[in-house]
Amino acid sequence: MDNPFDRPPINVSQALLAGSVRRWTKDYLAAVSPATPDKTRLLESLRTGEDPTIRDGVNLALSHLLDPASPKDGSGRAAFLVHDGTGTGKSFQAILAAKAMAHETGEPALLITRANLLSPLQRDLDRLGLDSSQIEIVAIEELGPFLKEAQGQRQRFSVTIVDEAQDCRLPEVRRLLDKVPSGRLLFFSATPFHNINEFCYFNSKLTGRPIQEIKSELTSKPDLLAAVSDQIKQITAAGGMVQREFPFYGSVLPAGTIPLRAESQSVETQLIDGYARLIRGADLPRQAGLVRDLDSEMNTASDNTKVATIFERTLEALSQNKKVILFGDDVPTASRILRDADGLPKESAGFLSAMKAAIAAHGIECSFLRTFPDGSESVPVLARERAEIELTNAEQMALFVDGACKTNESGQRFEVRGPDNRPIYAPSLTKVILIPYSQAAGWPELNQRFSAAPEVSIILTPSANADQFMQAIGRGSRRNSQGPTDVQLVANDSRADCRRLSQLLRGLQFIAATGSPAVAPFVSLTADFLEKASSQRALRDQRLIQLQKSQRQRSARILDPNFLRLASRQPGVRQ
Amino acid sequence: MDTIDHLPKAAEPVSSTYLASPVFDSTKLLKRDVWQEAFNQLDTFAESNANPGLPLEQQQCLRDLSVDRVLHTTLAREFMLLETWFRKNRRHPESNNVAAFLQRKQQLGPIEWIDQQELLYVWALRNEREEVATSILGWRLLCQEFADSLLAWSPETDGDLRGLVIRSWQDSHGFYPQNRLRIWALRFLEDARAPQVLVWEMAVNQVILDTRPELLIGTR
Numbered sequence: 001m002d003n004p005f006d007r008p009p010i011n012v013s014q015a016l017l018a019g020s021v022r023r024w025t026k027d028y029l030a031a032v033s034p035a036t037p038d039k040t041r042l043l044e045s046l047r048t049g050e051d052p053t054i055r056d057g058v059n060l061a062l063s064h065l066l067d068p069a070s071p072k073d074g075s076g077r078a079a080f081l082v083h084d085g086t087g088t089g090k091s092f093q094a095i096l097a098a099k100a101m102a103h104e105t106g107e108p109a110l111l112i113t114r115a116n117l118l119s120p121l122q123r124d125l126d127r128l129g130l131d132s133s134q135i136e137i138v139a140i141e142e143l144g145p146f147l148k149e150a151q152g153q154r155q156r157f158s159v160t161i162v163d164e165a166q167d168c169r170l171p172e173v174r175r176l177l178d179k180v181p182s183g184r185l186l187f188f189s190a191t192p193f194h195n196i197n198e199f200c201y202f203n204s205k206l207t208g209r210p211i212q213e214i215k216s217e218l219t220s221k222p223d224l225l226a227a228v229s230d231q232i233k234q235i236t237a238a239g240g241m242v243q244r245e246f247p248f249y250g251s252v253l254p255a256g257t258i259p260l261r262a263e264s265q266s267v268e269t270q271l272i273d274g275y276a277r278l279i280r281g282a283d284l285p286r287q288a289g290l291v292r293d294l295d296s297e298m299n300t301a302s303d304n305t306k307v308a309t310i311f312e313r314t315l316e317a318l319s320q321n322k323k324v325i326l327f328g329d330d331v332p333t334a335s336r337i338l339r340d341a342d343g344l345p346k347e348s349a350g351f352l353s354a355m356k357a358a359i360a361a362h363g364i365e366c367s368f369l370r371t372f373p374d375g376s377e378s379v380p381v382l383a384r385e386r387a388e389i390e391l392t393n394a395e396q397m398a399l400f401v402d403g404a405c406k407t408n409e410s411g412q413r414f415e416v417r418g419p420d421n422r423p424i425y426a427p428s429l430t431k432v433i434l435i436p437y438s439q440a441a442g443w444p445e446l447n448q449r450f451s452a453a454p455e456v457s458i459i460l461t462p463s464a465n466a467d468q469f470m471q472a473i474g475r476g477s478r479r480n481s482q483g484p485t486d487v488q489l490v491a492n493d494s495r496a497d498c499r500r501l502s503q504l505l506r507g508l509q510f511i512a513a514t515g516s517p518a519v520a521p522f523v524s525l526t527a528d529f530l531e532k533a534s535s536q537r538a539l540r541d542q543r544l545i546q547l548q549k550s551q552r553q554r555s556a557r558i559l560d561p562n563f564l565r566l567a568s569r570q571p572g573v574r575q
Numbered sequence: 576m577d578t579i580d581h582l583p584k585a586a587e588p589v590s591s592t593y594l595a596s597p598v599f600d601s602t603k604l605l606k607r608d609v610w611q612e613a614f615n616q617l618d619t620f621a622e623s624n625a626n627p628g629l630p631l632e633q634q635q636c637l638r639d640l641s642v643d644r645v646l647h648t649t650l651a652r653e654f655m656l657l658e659t660w661f662r663k664n665r666r667h668p669e670s671n672n673v674a675a676f677l678q679r680k681q682q683l684g685p686i687e688w689i690d691q692q693e694l695l696y697v698w699a700l701r702n703e704r705e706e707v708a709t710s711i712l713g714w715r716l717l718c719q720e721f722a723d724s725l726l727a728w729s730p731e732t733d734g735d736l737r738g739l740v741i742r743s744w745q746d747s748h749g750f751y752p753q754n755r756l757r758i759w760a761l762r763f764l765e766d767a768r769a770p771q772v773l774v775w776e777m778a779v780n781q782v783i784l785d786t787r788p789e790l791l792i793g794t795r
Binding site for chain 2: 114115139140141142144145167170171172173174175212272275276279283284285286287288289290291292293294334345373374375377378379380381382383495499
């Protein structure tokens with residue numbers, strides 16, 4: 001299979017506008033020169049090399065931001081969005097845009113990123129042979145105090161550059177960004193919009209139109225997704241954004257739903273009927289809680305029917321010398337409706353825990369990431385519990401990641417690199433890892449980074465959350481992947497799966513409407529799965545209705561006095 | 576899709592914007608707009624200064640709680656100022672309306688109620704199998720959806736105090752939306768959507784009192 005990462009990424013913007021995308025006229029990047037004379041090669045190749053991605057990104061952004069005619073938001077700021085996919089060089093572009101803008105205007109640039117990305121950003125700065133003069137680099141977590149001080153000193157910035165701009169989903173981040181003393185905003189994100197609200201925020205910044213006006217216009221259209229696509233086209237045509245992305249590198253197994261067995265169907269019906277009874281008599285808060293619990297019970301029940309199938313597929317992948325990454329949920333349940341033989345609520349392990357037990361029973365060691373408690377991202381009191389899980393998860397991850405590592409005196413792991421500064425290959429200790437969907441993001445070393453390493457196979461159960469689903473897929477197909485990843489979705493025709501697939505499809509279609517080519521194979525896959533599962537279900541329900549009808553007819557005949565009289569006269573029936 | 580529609584659904588909250596009487600406006604009587612004053616004074620950097628370095632989501636949660644406290648304090652101040660006004664203006668044509676409005680004060684409760692929500696939430700997460708946890712977690716979900724619907728409605732209310740208060744949630748949607756919803760409901764009880772918020776709270780409190788009264792200590 002051809003490695004798409006050997007070529008420049010797809011220029012999505014150009015494809016969207018059939019080639020009539022705006023071109024830059026001034027090469028702002030030319031003014032940026034390295035502070036370290038012996039490190040000029042990388043920067044030089046970005047300026048003049050075959051791949052124009054970085055040079056175009058920087059120049060398009062600066063052309064737009066410095067154009068007095070560009071639209072301004074309510075606070076008089078022009079904005080530009082670099083909506084590039086993973087591995088396209090967003091960090092390089094952010095640094096170079098900051099340097100070029102500072103050079104052009106004489107004012108320093110403010111570069112904001114997450115605290116945990118400060119070190120990689122500094123490393124990139126060094127790789128480019130640049131120093132941090134005329135750039136203020138601030139962790140987004142520290143932005144509040146930084147701004148207070150900057151305001152006190154009446155400091156102004158030529159541009160505010162926001163790396164990982166998807167953090168603007170948080171109102172607090174938006175509020176603080178509005179306080180930065182700067183007339184320009186430059187956003188970088190591979191996944192800026194997950195829903196209509198996030199799309200409207202960026203749209204408003206890029207076009208200068210009020211959020212509410214954009215939202216009303218979009219929601220008044222009969223086809224929301226077409227309206228979103230159309231607006232992206234307009235913003236791109238006006239020079240407000242650019243998008244480049246690598247396609248998915250790998251293969252997707254065609255849809256094939258597992259038929260639900262009769263006993264599992266019956267469990268599902270019992271759950272739905274039982275919860276319907278509970279909901280009928282409950283107040284509204286309890287009803288909302290019960291719907292949530294029903295969801296968990298149905299999802300866990302559905303996923304646990306897949307354990308044997310997924311275990312078989314895991315074994316098959318291992319036998320082909322592949323490593324397996326399995327994504328799913330891990331929600332244990334104690335049923336409100338179903339009872340064990342002893343009358344106690346029927347308890348079920350979470351799906352990933354059940355998988356772990358099945359794998360361990362066959363003597364296979366696997367890595368297992370634990371799920372964080374709900375709300376632990378936001379609630380400070382749960383932070384310690386979360387940190388403990390983070391620690392054990394990092395240890396589990398270290399077992400699965402390929403590459404030679406050493407531990408330093410303070411116990412931190414670091415990668416061993418060869419004389420050419422490339423990481424040295426060493427096979428991982430485990431070949432299977434189980435990851436909860438909620439933790440799909442943020443692991444950059446799960447893919448096949450070494451040509452000598454095994455290929456990667458990703459197995460997923462359905463998730464209602466399209467962003468998490470795509471994050472999971474993204475673990476295999478990355479810029480430094482040396483081989484393809486095969487992806488298999490395992491779903492059945494349960495109501496839980498039909499519902500999750502339907503929600504997933506809506507989410508993926510939204511992402512696709514914003515122009516992401518890497519999502520395309522998964523839109524078709526999910527649509528195929530949903531169609532198969534739904535028609536399989538409909539057929540089964542029809543059969544069930546037919547069966548119930550004929551049973552009713554039979555009972556009616558038995559209760560009919562004429563039938564009873566006739567039947568009693570049949571030969572062999574005792575009078 | 577039929578397979579999805581057949582699942583049991585919770586009942587829908589009241590969504591009518593009908594007003595049983597005009598929204599009570601204290602501005603003319605007090606000669607000041609306590610709500611606008613409060614929003615103007617919200618300290619821009621307070622939370623970020625108090626908690627630099629915390630993850631963004633935690634900073635957001637703390638910000639949400641501080642907005643909840645401002646809303647609570649503002650309603651308490653409005654009640655207090657109106658009480659003073661009432662004592663001095665018993666024969667004023669508006670005094671009956673003010674007296675009726677002041678009756679809501681007893682339902683406001685102490686500000687500690689706001690911090691209590693975190694304790695309830697964390698307890699419910701850790702005890703999900705208890706019946707009362709379902710009510711506590713469901714209440715938060717219900718309030719989240721309802722607060723979102725109010726936020727979506729607020730731009731339609733040009734100059735209406737109901738919308739102005741909701742618009743203060745734009746920068747902070749509320750991690751425990753029940754906090755701000757009860758303030759909003761008490762303040763705008765004449766709105767058809769408001770009484771249900773207090774009914775939900777009462778229902779959950781009753782379940783807690785019946786099963787785990789220790790969870791409500793200090794808030795009643």
